[in-house]
Amino acid sequence: MLCNKGEYIKYSLSDLQKKINDLRSELLEAASRQGIDSVEVLKKSEELDIYIIKYQQLRSKLPKNK
Numbered sequence: 515m516l517c518n519k520g521e522y523i524k525y526s527l528s529d530l531q532k533k534i535n536d537l538r539s540e541l542l543e544a545a546s547r548q549g550i551d552s553v554e555v556l557k558k559s560e561e562l563d564i565y566i567i568k569y570q571q572l573r574s575k576l577p578k579n580k
Contacts, residue, residue: 527576530569537562 541558548554 526572527569530565530572534562534565534569537565 537558541555541562544552544554544558
C-alpha cells in the first residue's frame with residue numbers, strides 16, 4: 515500500500531509512461547504494416563491520446579519543484 519497521494523501519483527505516472535511508450539510502438543508498427551489511414555492505426559492513436567491526457571492530468575497534480 516502506498517503511503518500518500520504523492521507516491522500514488524508518481525506510481526501512476528510511471529505506469530502511464532510505460533503504457534504510452536508501448537502504445538507508441540504499437541502505433542508505429544501498425545502504421546508501417548497497414549498504412550497511416552487504417553482503422554487500427556486510428557484506434558491506437560485515439561487510445562494513445564487518452565493515455566497522454568491522463569498522464570498530463572496526473573502530472574499537473576504534482577507539487578511544483580522550486
